[in-house]
Amino acid sequence: MKVKKYVASSMPEAMKVIRAELGPEAVILKSRSVKVGGFMGVFTKKKLEVIAGVDDQVKKTKKYVKKRTDEQLMKQIDELKQLIATVHPLRNTVVEYPLLVQKVISYLQHQEIEERLLKEVRDKVMELYYTTPSLGDKQVVEWLKSWFEDYLSYSERSKVFQKKYINVVGPTGVGKTTTLAKLAASCILEQNKRVAFITTDTYRISAIDQLKTYASILNVPIEVCYNNEDFQQALQIFNEYDIVFIDTAGRNFLDSQYIHDLHNMMSFNEHMETFLVLAATAKMADLRKVYQQFSSIPIDSIILTKLDETTTFGPIINVLTECQLPASFMTIGQDVPDDLEKYTAEKIVDYLFGDWKHE
Structure with a gap:
């Protein structure tokens, strides 16, 4: 696994750099606030230190990913997450989500959607956020409604x-x-x-x-x-x-x-x-x-x-x-x-x- 440390002003800024260097398969291993710069402890600036990693094998086989079914891909991602958790268990790690994503989760929590569904929504909206330029409220709610309708299509x-x-x-x-x-x-x-x-x-x-x-x-x-x-x-x-x-x-x-x-x-x-x-x-x-x-x-x-x-x-x-x-x-x-x-x-x-x- 390739592991690298990044220092950025915010999590969205860090995510963009991480995705550009390590690719979309990169996983956040740890994040914490740090102080950088200054002189003798004066004029320091608060930054976010993020440690990210990516499985080299996943990157090498990226050109074959499209040929796999969604089920196989999700299984591979789950196995990778389990491996990372085993190698470096994360405790008390706080991940800063973009404000729009936070708004989505906060609204659904207020509506009393359970965590098992929130996790799926959060992952999907994060992916949407980083793949859709200038994503706004109207776009995200339209996407969410469409996603929930598909999710509940069996119930009709x-x-x-x-x-x-x-x-x-x-x-x-x-x-x-x-x-x-x-x-x-x-x-x-x-x-x-x-x-x-x-x-x-x-x-x-x-x-x-x-x-x-x-x-x-x-x-x-x-x-x-x-x-x-x-x-x-x-x-x-x-x-x-x-x-x-x-x-x-x-x-x-x-x-x-x-x-x-x-x-x-x-x-x-x-x-x-x-x-x-x-x-x-x-x-x-x-x-x-x-x-x-x-x-x-x-x-x-x-x-x-x-x-x-x-x-x-x-x-x-x-x-x-x-x-x-x-x-x-x-x-x-x-x-x-x-x-x-x-x-x-x-x-x-x-x-x-x-x-x-x-x-």
């Missing part, structure tokens, strides 16, 4: 309501009943489907009354089920209907008995499509726990609610990338059926960068 679900029984599950307070009514109204008004309701939420009288009110407005029948026998009977009653929407009880998601009761009440078979409802206002730790609790149920897709009640969208991005489940709908208010939107990666990324201030 093109087809929904492919099965007769549509079931919504989730913790209390996320808006399951209102969301169910919005979905039903959409099927009736846009697809002219014959729709029926089943509710198993017998723990709250208000929940039954709320769904009965929606059923009356939409002119659809409803059955209240207290046990599996009631549920099976309701399925028989609604056998001729196109779609049957099932509202489940909203209870404390930390109580594992809730999930056990769901399994006892209904069969999650090939005829049922199940949506997990998550509120955008929830903390990441709670979102993760909700997903873990419901993971024993075959979840087909996610519905995001209460996007109009928060300005922080990082936790939603985190949980989507962590659970690797697609999302289908988003709700942005209480109005039925107006405040229901089809989920797209572009829309959720627009929410994520909605508070970005251009300079």
Whole structure:
């Protein structure tokens, strides 16, 4: 490995010299503030001393790098970083990032994007910074939005309501009943489907009354089920209907008995499509726990609610990338059926960068 020391006024200045001399494969090994010049300790100037290194073998084989796949290249970079860490472990090293990069990271941290995603973004934006002349706020936010949209492209679900029984599950307070009514109204008004309701939420009288009110407005029948026998009977009653929407009880998601009761009440078979409802206002730790609790149920897709009640969208991005489940709908208010939107990666990324201030 070739190692060289540089002294510069700032990290961006040092990076430009390092890249020019050692190439884009160079790695920062250590950096610290030093005083240079002056006379007998007087009139010294504060500078940044940076020690950088590059694997000579990597430089020799540079002309072949383009022929390798991205996966192979990333593997080689990771191995090189591990080698450097082993040879010269870095502790308490502070790297000074360009102000624009710092702004990006600060904004995403404020949005509560997790470190595992921040690291990827930071590396990509640093590369963009040193390869794009006169990079400004507008350019970087456009690039970031495009990057996040590509990153979340898997989360878009093109087809929904492919099965007769549509079931919504989730913790209390996320808006399951209102969301169910919005979905039903959409099927009736846009697809002219014959729709029926089943509710198993017998723990709250208000929940039954709320769904009965929606059923009356939409002119659809409803059955209240207290046990599996009631549920099976309701399925028989609604056998001729196109779609049957099932509202489940909203209870404390930390109580594992809730999930056990769901399994006892209904069969999650090939005829049922199940949506997990998550509120955008929830903390990441709670979102993760909700997903873990419901993971024993075959979840087909996610519905995001209460996007109009928060300005922080990082936790939603985190949980989507962590659970690797697609999302289908988003709700942005209480109005039925107006405040229901089809989920797209572009829309959720627009929410994520909605508070970005251009300079």
